[in-house]
Amino acid sequence: MEKLIHHFIDLKEVTKRVCMGKTTVLQWEAEGKFPKAIRLSPNKRVWLDADITQWMLDKHSGNQNQGGVQ
Numbered sequence: 001m002e003k004l005i006h007h008f009i010d011l012k013e014v015t016k017r018v019c020m021g022k023t024t025v026l027q028w029e030a031e032g033k034f035p036k037a038i039r040l041s042p043n044k045r046v047w048l049d050a051d052i053t054q055w056m057l058d059k060h061s062g063n064q065n066q067g068g069v070q
Helices: 011-018 022-031 049-066
Strands: 008-010 038-041 044-048
Touching: 008 011, 008 049, 011 022, 011 049, 044 049
Parallel strands: none
Antiparallel strands: 008 044, 038 044
16 A cells, blocks of 8 residues: 655645746635635744645646636
8 A cells, every 4th residue: 555645745835836826826726716824823834735736636627628718
């Protein structure tokens, strides 16, 4: 059985991976369009890399199924 290893990524890394700006990521998170961050402290938010990867895969498969932007 394969053991999954999860990593936290910060907002800077998230924006690189999804090719969106910080403001958009945070706005979409607040609107429920993006995975929720994990608060490590009042000033530090991170995401699980697996959650971001899954979000990207979901967006990709949705675009293929609908022939455009969701």
